[in-house]
Amino acid sequence: MAVETKDKVGVRxxxxxxxxxxxxxxxxxxxxxxxxxxxxxxxLVNPANKRxxxxxxxxxxxxxxxxxxxxxxxxxxxxxxxxQDSPRRAHSIAAQxxxxxxxxxxxxxxxxxxxxxxxxxxxxxxxxxxxxxxxxQVSVDIIDQCVAQGVPFAREYGGLLDNxxxxxxxxxxxxxxxxxxxxxxxxxxxQSLSRQIAAGKVEMHTRSEMIDLIVIDGQARxxxxxxxxxxxxxxxxxxxxxLGTGGYGNVFYLSTNAKGCNTTAIWRAHRRGAFFANPCxxxxxxxxxxxxxxxxxxxxxxxxxxRNDGRIWVPRKQGDKRRASEIPExxxxxxxxxxxxxxxxxxxxxxxxxxxxxxxxxxxxxGDTGLGVYLDFADAIKRLGKQAxxxxxxxxxxxxxxxxxEDPYEVPMRIYPAIxxxxxxxxxxxxxxxxxxxxxxxxxxxxxxxxxxxxxxSALMQGLAxxxxxxxxxxxxxxxxxxxxxxxxxxxxCREVEVxxxxxxxxxxxxxxxxxxxxxxxxLGDIMWNNCGMSRNEAGxxxxxxxxxxxxxxxxxxxxxxGKNEELNQSLEKASRVADFMELAELLCxxxxxxRESCGGHFREESQIDGEAKRDDxxxxxAAAWEYSGNVSRPNLHKEPLxxxxxxxxxxxYK
Amino acid sequence: xxxxxxxxxxxxxxxxxxxxxxGFVTYVEEARGISEHMSFxxxxxxxxxxxxEKNEDPIAFDHDCREGIxxxxxxxxxxxxxxxDQTTTCQLHMxxxxxxxxxxxxxxxxxxxxxxxxxxxxVDRNAFEMIIQAGGYIxxxxxxxxxxxxxxxxxxxxxxxxxxxxCIGCGACVAAxxxxxxxxxxxxxxxxxxxxxxxxxxxxxxxLRMVNKMDEVGFGGxxxxxxxxxxxxxxxxxxxxxxxxxxxxxASLAKGDSKKP
Numbered sequence: 066m067a068v069e070t071k072d073k074v075g076v077r078x079x080x081x082x083x084x085x086x087x088x089x090x091x092x093x094x095x096x097x098x099x100x101x102x103x104x105x106x107x108x109l110v111n112p113a114n115k116r117x118x119x120x121x122x123x124x125x126x127x128x129x130x131x132x133x134x135x136x137x138x139x140x141x142x143x144x145x146x147x148x149q150d151s152p153r154r155a156h157s158i159a160a161q162x163x164x165x166x167x168x169x170x171x172x173x174x175x176x177x178x179x180x181x182x183x184x185x186x187x188x189x190x191x192x193x194x195x196x197x198x199x200x201x202q203v204s205v206d207i208i209d210q211c212v213a214q215g216v217p218f219a220r221e222y223g224g225l226l227d228n229x230x231x232x233x234x235x236x237x238x239x240x241x242x243x244x245x246x247x248x249x250x251x252x253x254x255x256q257s258l259s260r261q262i263a264a265g266k267v268e269m270h271t272r273s274e275m276i277d278l279i280v281i282d283g284q285a286r287x288x289x290x291x292x293x294x295x296x297x298x299x300x301x302x303x304x305x306x307x308l309g310t311g312g313y314g315n316v317f318y319l320s321t322n323a324k325g326c327n328t329t330a331i332w333r334a335h336r337r338g339a340f341f342a343n344p345c346x347x348x349x350x351x352x353x354x355x356x357x358x359x360x361x362x363x364x365x366x367x368x369x370x371x372r373n374d375g376r377i378w379v380p381r382k383q384g385d386k387r388r389a390s391e392i393p394e395x396x397x398x399x400x401x402x403x404x405x406x407x408x409x410x411x412x413x414x415x416x417x418x419x420x421x422x423x424x425x426x427x428x429x430x431x432g433d434t435g436l437g438v439y440l441d442f443a444d445a446i447k448r449l450g451k452q453a454x455x456x457x458x459x460x461x462x463x464x465x466x467x468x469x470x471e472d473p474y475e476v477p478m479r480i481y482p483a484i485x486x487x488x489x490x491x492x493x494x495x496x497x498x499x500x501x502x503x504x505x506x507x508x509x510x511x512x513x514x515x516x517x518x519x520x521x522x523s524a525l526m527q528g529l530a531x532x533x534x535x536x537x538x539x540x541x542x543x544x545x546x547x548x549x550x551x552x553x554x555x556x557x558x559c560r561e562v563e564v565x566x567x568x569x570x571x572x573x574x575x576x577x578x579x580x581x582x583x584x585x586x587x588x589l590g591d592i593m594w595n596n597c598g599m600s601r602n603e604a605g606x607x608x609x610x611x612x613x614x615x616x617x618x619x620x621x622x623x624x625x626x627x628g629k630n631e632e633l634n635q636s637l638e639k640a641s642r643v644a645d646f647m648e649l650a651e652l653l654c655x656x657x658x659x660x661r662e663s664c665g666g667h668f669r670e671e672s673q674i675d676g677e678a679k680r681d682d683x684x685x686x687x688a689a690a691w692e693y694s695g696n697v698s699r700p701n702l703h704k705e706p707l708x709x710x711x712x713x714x715x716x717x718x719y720k
Numbered sequence: 721x722x723x724x725x726x727x728x729x730x731x732x733x734x735x736x737x738x739x740x741x742x743g744f745v746t747y748v749e750e751a752r753g754i755s756e757h758m759s760f761x762x763x764x765x766x767x768x769x770x771x772x773e774k775n776e777d778p779i780a781f782d783h784d785c786r787e788g789i790x791x792x793x794x795x796x797x798x799x800x801x802x803x804x805d806q807t808t809t810c811q812l813h814m815x816x817x818x819x820x821x822x823x824x825x826x827x828x829x830x831x832x833x834x835x836x837x838x839x840x841x842x843v844d845r846n847a848f849e850m851i852i853q854a855g856g857y858i859x860x861x862x863x864x865x866x867x868x869x870x871x872x873x874x875x876x877x878x879x880x881x882x883x884x885x886x887c888i889g890c891g892a893c894v895a896a897x898x899x900x901x902x903x904x905x906x907x908x909x910x911x912x913x914x915x916x917x918x919x920x921x922x923x924x925x926x927x928l929r930m931v932n933k934m935d936e937v938g939f940g941g942x943x944x945x946x947x948x949x950x951x952x953x954x955x956x957x958x959x960x961x962x963x964x965x966x967x968x969x970x971a972s973l974a975k976g977d978s979k980k981p
Contacts, residue, residue, distance in 0.1 A: 131862075138861040150782065151849055153889055154790040170869060206863075213865035215858045215918050217882040224872025242882060248789055249885060256857035263853040271846075294838060323785040357757040360766055363786045464788075467807065470757065470815050533862045581772045583765070628777055632737065633839045635780055636772070 087340070087690055087705045090494040091195040096711055097177075100199040103495070104538055108545035115140035118544050121288055121303040123275045123330050125152030127247075127525060128508025129309025130254035131532025137261030139537060144301055145258070146270045146290060148325055148638075153255040156311060156323040157528060160247025161368050163231055163239035164211075164525040166204040171228055175236040177201045182712050183234060184523060188488075188516020189665035189680060190714040191343070191688070191707065195495060196513045198711075203534040204526050208240055210533055214253040218242050232369065232521025233411060239522045244368065244460055250525055254532070270301075276566045276641065277333045278306065278504065281558045284547065285334075285504035289562045291570070293638060296630040298566050300559035304549050305503045305540055308334060309532065312487035312509040314347065316646045316653065317598070318590020320484035321353060321366040327642035328649045331491050331510050339499040340690040340703060342492035342512035344649065345657035348519055348666045349599055350485035351417035354468050355437040364483040365468060367461050369521065372410045372417070374445035374454065375478065377401050379438050383428040389439055389477050400424055408719045415518065415599075415666055415678070416719060418482035422599045425481075432479045441477035482599060486524060488515040488666065489656070492690040492705070496539035497531060500692075503547065505540060507531035512688065517665025570630045573640045578623030582639045585620045589613070589643070589650055597654050602670040606658040610651065614698060617647040648697045656689055659702065682714050725753045726818055730767065731826040732779055735837055738844075742837065744826070756815040760803065761786060761793060763814055780840040786810040788953065791888030794895065795841055796828040801892035801951040808890065808953045830891050832900035834938035845891050847937040848905060854933035855926040856909040858918050877915050884912035886954045893948035893956075899940030904948040906934050907964035908956050914967055924971035931968055 092099040110118065118141050122133040125147040133145040147155060167180040180201040185192060212218065218240050219227040231239035242249040261267040272293040279287035279300060287302035313328035314320035335341045352371055353364045378399045380392050400420055402409045421438045424430065431437045446454050451474060462473045469479070491499050491506040493513055499506050508528040515523065596609035620643070628634045662685040663669045663678035672679045687704040694701050728751035735742025750770040754763050761783050768778035784792040788811040797803035803812045804820065817825065829837050834847040893904040910927050913919035942961060949958050
């Protein structure tokens with residue numbers, strides 16, 4: 066079908082793509098054998114022919130970095146792009162806790178099946194069973210690979226790998242490297258990538274941002290980038306394009322994401338025909354350091370292991386401004402312990418987050434802003450001694466003290482939930498290919514494995530599974546079969562997209578309004594957080610859906626971006642990203658409005674039992690895949706039904 | 721928690737591009753009413769918002785994760801790499817200046833021949849990439865690894881390797897060194913891989929190639945001053961440099977290379 070658009074905010078475009086139906090490509094047969102049989106059935110590219118193919122990888126985090134390195138090793142020509150000055154800086158680096166793998170080194174009853182089961186259940190039955198099973202299967206290979214690369218995982222005195230239990234799992238299957246697991250896994254991938262760069266198999270483009278996707282004859286054939294140092298807008302062509310560009314949590318402005326994390330790559334791909342699935346599935350982390358003032362630029366997460374020993378409370382009285390130490394025991398409300406006697410302070414992330422919001426909404430929040438609850442270690446220090454607490458949480462306590470200027474050994478920590486991860490993303494089939502042939506999406510950027518909620522230590526697992534062990538196979542299957550006529554950068558499609566990008570940059574620079582990009586981003590973030598954050602309702606979402614297009618129009622009339630395109634221009638970079646967040650925000654709210662059930666990270670106030678989330682399998686057991694219609698405000702919804710043959714859906718209860 | 725504010729005088733290095741000569745610009749009005757709870761980069765955000773309001777080009781600086789791990793940020797603050805708190809610039813908070821009664825702050829980019837200035841406070845650290853590409857890896861392709869527990873590693877060695885591996889590649893060590901040497905950075909990677917059994921096969925080659933590359937891309941030599949370690953936000957110790965020098969001698973003898981230690 067031909068789609069022509071001329072909506073108010075975007076640039077005009079004409080794209081040809083074929084009407085798509087959602088084919089998940091999930092193999093049949095017993096779940097344990099599906100991936101093996103699928104691998105056998107997939108077409109291979111002859112080793113001597115691999116060098117004839119070029120693959121573009123956007124993003125250099127765990128997914129993108131691992132994929133680029135592995136495809137380089139296989140013999141493909143890879144072009145890898147990242148917006149940072151080095152591939153080593155991708156935001157995967159900030160993951161603290163660990164990586165899950167069904168190694169069963171503890172002999173505590175873990176297995177591939179159990180990891181699969183936990184992940185499907187943890188995702189609140191909104192993920193694809195076959196994908197999750199495969200994830201659990203390859204998890205064991207990831208650990209082997211990383212150890213061989215020299216990732217210094219924590220070890221026991223006997224020299225073997227240490228494990229811990231994480232995020233409420235009943236088995237110890239989490240591998241870790243101090244509180245810097247993400248950093249070490251990323252450096253492993255980065256080092257492998259550096260080896261391929263040195264070998265000439267990967268051409269690395271740093272400080273280079275993908276601004277749009279090139280689709281020729283219905284196939285993804287390249288990207289248009291902006292060189293962030295010179296402003297040069299350029300087409301890069303390939304036989305397939307892989308997006309490993311991470312999540313879109315910064316649509317909320319304040320999140321635990323890096324400042325540069327953005328949605329542009331997946332959003333522009335969406336506008337070119339890739340369906341966007343379950344955008345409303347966003348994860349909120351309960352133990353972040355609260356915002357201190359209007360100038361706050363990002364939020365910092367602290368490991369949720371803190372809840373093992375800290376007790377969460379707020380004053381019983383509204384507006385109680387006394388210091389924590391002056392509030393007697395009887396006037397403290399240990400609300401999680403009271404409401405959830407069996408799980409107490411260890412209720413899942415979403416439950417802990419929502420309850421913090423409720424007590425703050427009641428005017429019982431603590432700190433200057435009233436948006437915080439206490440996480441108190443006084444009892445634990447009394448019981449175990451300061452030394453024991455130091456040994457368990459020393460680095461977290463230091464980090465907290467540095468940021469807030471308060472000593473958590475003396476006064477209770479203040480915490481508040483923050484956006485942390487996005488389970489939604491571009492829709493992909495079992496081969497990790499989007500609805501645009503030749504466009505693959507891996508890691509947090511796709512929607513595939515976590516359903517409505519991601520378990521702790523599973524993000525690293527998925528990024529590396531996709532990058533090392535899944536995509537390199539499935540992309541070969543595509544390349545071996547696709548008809549890929551030779552194209553060059555003087556193809557009219559390239560020039561057309563380049564002109565659109567140039568026009569967009571010129572337009573942003575020529576508005577010369579009164580408000581900074583950040584002020585718009587903050588305003589958008591406020592709306593998203595208040596109306597589509599921890600808890601959502603119809604009235605709030607409708608209000609957001611009214612406000613977002615208004616801010617978006619104001620943005621395009623009143624934003625002030627100084628300087629020019631042909632230089633390092635950080636305001637222009639931000640403006641281009643925020644423009645895309647403004648569009649994604651609307652889709653996110655539409656999806657949240659459409660999903661009139663509570664599940665995982667998505668809590669609809671209209672759908673609850675006794676104050677707890679009520680999932681509605683009868684009506685909503687599907688992945689919502691949104692197609693861009695040419696009008697940002699009126700996307701088309703497609704549904705991929707989710708079928709559970711192995712893990713039978715049940716309702717969660719933590720009381 | 722109180723919202724005490726401070727009035728600062730900032731002297732910021734402004735340079736339009738690598739070809740311009742650049743110079744200090746003083747900001748007073750834009751740096752008034754800074755909350756002591758701001759991070760250093762949030763302080764610069766506030767200054768930039770005011771500059772944009774006045775139609776002036778905001779100050780360019782590198783940053784990303786703002787939680788002390790990505791290594792993207794890095795400024796010389798009153799002559800000290802990352803400022804007075806031995807942490808990353810993003811984790812430095814304004815209360816440190818308040819406590820020390822400092823209101824005059826000079827902000828410069830990293831200064832090193834191998835890190836040319838791109839604009840204002842942004843420098844090009846590609847020289848670090850080239851050192852890693854010269855051998856900062858173990859040559860193992862995906863899929864060829866044996867079971868992870870088939871190779872026990874003494875906990876002490878794994879922990880020591882992790883100390884080196886915690887390097888974030890920010891470049892503070894180079895900026896702090898009077899010789900603009902990259903010995904701490906290079907030795908941290910060589911130490912990380914050299915302490916592990918997986919890293920033994922390529923150990924000699926690795927140190928020769930990385931040290932040669934380090935010299936080739938324009939970093940200076942080490943004269944044991946120790947400023948690098950004193951500013952390192954991850955507290956990587958000088959013993960990594962000593963270890964690298966030992967490896968270098970060993971490798972030079974083994975390979976008959978004339979490389980000086």
